[in-house]
C-alpha cells in the first residue's frame with residue numbers, strides 16, 4: 001500500500017530511541033505550552049484530556065523478575081497514507097504540502113470526528129469544551145499557534161510553525177530555505193528531551209541524521225502492516241519492543 | 253406592468269443560477285465558519301517581536317540554564333539553554349513550567365497576615381514593622397528552614413538569623429545532606445561530585461539519577477551522549493533498587509534490592525572486588541576488609557537480599573574491568589536514606605581508585621561566602637530538621653520562638669507529616685516567604701511572597717551531584733506579576749530596621765560581590781567552547797577571559813571550575829560495622845518504597861498545571877493515587893487490580909488504588925510522592941494521598957542521622 005503514498009522531496013520525520021526514553025514527560029509538557037493546549041485539572045485521565053504528544057508505557061507482559069518496561073512517546077505519525085485524510089468530508093485535514101506533514105485546518109473542521117475514529121494511533125483530539133487558562137496565564141500563549149475553540153479536532157503538527165521560522169531564518173542569512181541544515185528545524189519535544197531520545201530531520205536529506213537512522217536494523221514503525229507508511233520511526237535494541245510495534249499474532 | 257408566473261419563475265431560476273456564479277454565498281459560508289469559531293471568550297494569542305533571553309531555573313532542583321522565548325518583551329515559554337552545562341538544551345517538565353507558573357492560581361499575590369482561619373492582605377511596610385517587632389521579641393530563639401540548596405540567599409538568612417540568636421538553621425532534607433554526612437564521617441571534605449560525562453560504567457545504588465537525584469537533566473545529557481541513537485552503547489548502567497523506576501527503565505541491568513539493603517549490596521560487591529585483589533591506601537582499609545570479609549560474603553548477601561552470588565560477581569567484574577567506573581548512591585525517593593549506604597557505595601569508588609579522577613567522584617570545594625557571619629553550606633547541611641522537629645513535637649527540644657521558612661514546605665514535605673505539623677504548631681510565630689500558598693504558608697502568621705525566578709535576581713551554586721563547581725545567575729525579565737519581593741531584599745530591609753548589620757543594601761549587591769569573588773578564584777572559567785568535563789578529561793582550562801564575569805553570567809553562561817579539595821577520604825569501617833548488617837530477610841513484611849518525579853513538582857511548587865498531563869492514569873485518577881505492587885505481592889495480600897486499599901504505617905494511614913506492576917520487587921509497595929496536597933490550587937489540591945506521612949523517622953545506628961526512605965506497611 002505504501003506505493004500509494006504521495007512523495008515529497010522534503011519529508012520531515014522523527015526517530016524515537018525507545019531505549020533512551022525515561023518516560024519523564026518533558027516532551028509532553030513542552031508540547032502543551034508550545035501549542036497552546038490549556039491546562040486541564042483532570043489531565044491524568046487520558047480519555048478526557050488533550051495531549052498531542054503522549055508517552056505510553058509498554059511492558060513485555062512477564063511477571064517479576066522477568067518483567068521489562070519501555071516508554072513510547074507518541075506524536076502524530078504523519079502517515080504517508082493518512083487514514084484520517086480520506087474520511088474528512090470537508091478536507092480540513094490533508095497531506096498535500098511539501099514536508100509531508102498532515103495538516104489540520106481548524107476553521108474548516110466541522111467537528112464530525114470521523115478522523116478521530118479513523119486514526120489508528122489515537123493522535124487526534126476533539127475539543128469538547130472551550131479552552132480556559134487560569135487568570136493571566138493567557139499572557140504566556142504562544143503567538144505561533146492558534147487557540148482552538150470547542151468543536152474542532154486537533155493534533156500534533158510537528159510544530160509546523162517552527163519550520164516556517166527556520167525557513168525565515170535561512171532566508172535572512174542567505175541560505176536555501178528548502179535545504180535546511182540538520183537541526184535548523186526541530187519540534188519542541190525534540191528540542192527539550194533531556195535524554196536525547198528524539199531525533200528529527202528530513203528523511204530524504206542525506207545530510208540529516210535521521211536519513212541514516214531509519215535504515216537501522218532496529219528501526220521500526222507502528223502498525224506498519226496497515227500500510228500507513230508513517231514518518232515517525234522507533235528504534236529499540238529489544239526485540240519484544242519491536243514486536244509490540246505491530247499486531248503480531250502469538251504464533252508469529 | 254404585471255408579473256406573470258412564467259416571468260416570476262424565470263427570475264427565481266435566473267437568480268438561483270446567478271448566485272452560483274457570485275462569490276457571495278461562498279464568502280459568507282466561509283465567514284460563518286470562521287466567525288463561529290472566533291468566539292470572543294477564546295483567548296487571543298499575543299503579537300509582537302519574538303526574542304530569546306537566558307536565566308537559570310530555581311524551581312527545578314536540577315538547576316538547568318534556561319532559554320526564555322519572549323513576545324514583545326513578555327516571557328512566553330522556557331526551554332533548555334544549550335550553552336549551559338547543567339542543561340545543554342534539555343529541560344525537565346518542572347523547569348519548563350517556569351514561565352506559566354508566574355500565573356499559577358496558587359501564587360500568593362501580596363503580603364498576607366493570618367486573620368482567624370484565613371488571611372488578610374497587608375502592605376509590605378506593615379509586614380516589616382510587625383516582623384521587626386516579633387523577631388525582636390524572639391531574639392535568641394529564631395530558627396530558619398530553607399529549601400534552596402544552591403542560593404546565596406542562604407548566606408543572608410543564616411547571617412541574619414545568626415545575629416538574632418539562632419535556634420537552628422536547617423535545610424530541607426536532601427541527598428546533599430546525606431552525602432555531606434557520609435563524606436564527613438569518611439574524614440573527607442567538600443561536596444561529592446559525580447563525573448558522569450567521563451564515566452563508562454555506572455553502578456547506581458538506589459539513586460534516581462535521571463529523575464530526582466542531583467543534576468538530573470545534566471546526568472541524562474551525559475547518559476544520552478554515551479548512547480548515540482542507533483549505535484552500540486558506549487556506556488554500561490546498572491541500577492540497584494526496589495523498582496524498575498524511570499532511571500532503571502533505561503539502564504542495561506536492574507538488580508532488585510530493598511532500599512534497606514543498598515548498603516549490604518555495596519559491601520557484597522566490595523567482597524568480590526577484594527577477592528579479586530582490590531586494595532587501597534585510604535585510611536581504614538584493613539578494618540574495612542575485615543568487616544566485609546566477616547559479614548558480607550556471597551551467601552550472607554544472598555540470605556539478606558535474595559541476590560544470587562553470580563549477579564554481584566558480575567557487577568564487580570564489570571566495574572573492575574571498566575576504564576572509568578563510577579558508583580553513585582542515593583535514595584530511590586530522593587530523601588531519607590542513611591549515610592552508611594552512601595559510605596558503602598563510596599568505598600567501592602575508593603576500592604576502584606575512582607576518587608578525584610576523570611569519570612569518578614570529585615571532592616568539590618565550596619564557593620567562598622560573602623556575607624559576614626554567614627554559615628557555610630557544609631554547616632547548613634549538618635542540621636537534621638526531622639530530628640529537630642520531632643524533638644519539638646515531643647517536648648524534648650524547646651520550640652523556637654520564631655521560625656522563618658524560605659523556599660520550603662516542611663508541613664508537607666517531611667516524613668511523619670502529622671508529627672512535623674504538630675511541631676510547627678508549637679512555634680508561636682512563623683513567617684513563610686513562599687511564592688505559592690503551600691501547606692506551611694497556610695499555617696504561618698505572615699506570608700511574604702518571594703518573587704518567582706523570572707521576576708528576581710538570584711543565583712545557583714554547584715547543585716549536589718554536579719561533577720564540577722558551577723555558578724550561574726537568575727536574571728529578572730519582567731516586573732513581578734503580583735505584589736511580591738525578592739526575599740534577599742526583604743531580609744536586608746528588615747535587618748536595617750532591626751539594626752542588624754549584614755553589610756549589603758540590596759541583594760543584587762550581594763550577588764555582584766559573589767561574582768567578583770569568583771572572578772578572583774583561580775582555575776575558574778566560563779563554560780563556552782570548553783566544558784568542565786572536557787577539562788577534567790585533560791583539556792586545558794581556558795582563562796577567565798576579560799574579567800567581565802558578570803556580563804557572561806547574565807548572558808546565560810555558567811562559571812565552572814574543575815578541581816578538588818585536598819583531604820583524604822577513608823573507609824569509615826566502624827560506621828559500616830555498626831550501621832550495615834546482612835541479616836536475614838524479614839518474613840512476610842510488606843515494605844513501602846516511595847518514588848518521586850520532577851513532573852509532580854517539589855513540595856514548594858505543587859504540581860505545575862501543565863505537568864499534570866504527564867501524569868499517567870496508572871498513577872492518578874480523579875482523587876485517587878495508585879500504589880504499585882507485583883502480582884505475587886498482590887496475591888499474598890489478597891488485593892486485586894483497581895481495588896481501593898488502606899495503607900497503614902507509623903500510626904498514619906492513606907488510601908490508594910492498586911496498580912499491578914511487575915517491575916516492583918516482591919514484598920514491596922511502591923507509592924508516588926508529590927500528591928495529596930491540602931493546599932495550592934485545583935491542579936494539586938485533593939489529588940491523591942501524601943505517602944510521606946506513612947514514613948517514620950528512624951535514627952541510623954553509627955551515624956545518628958534521621959532516615960525514612962522505607963517503612964513496613966500494612967495493607968488492607
Ligand code: SF4
Nearest residue numbers: 021022024025027193
Ligand atoms: S522528554 Fe524524552 S525521555 Fe522524557 S518522556 Fe519525552 S522522549 Fe522520553
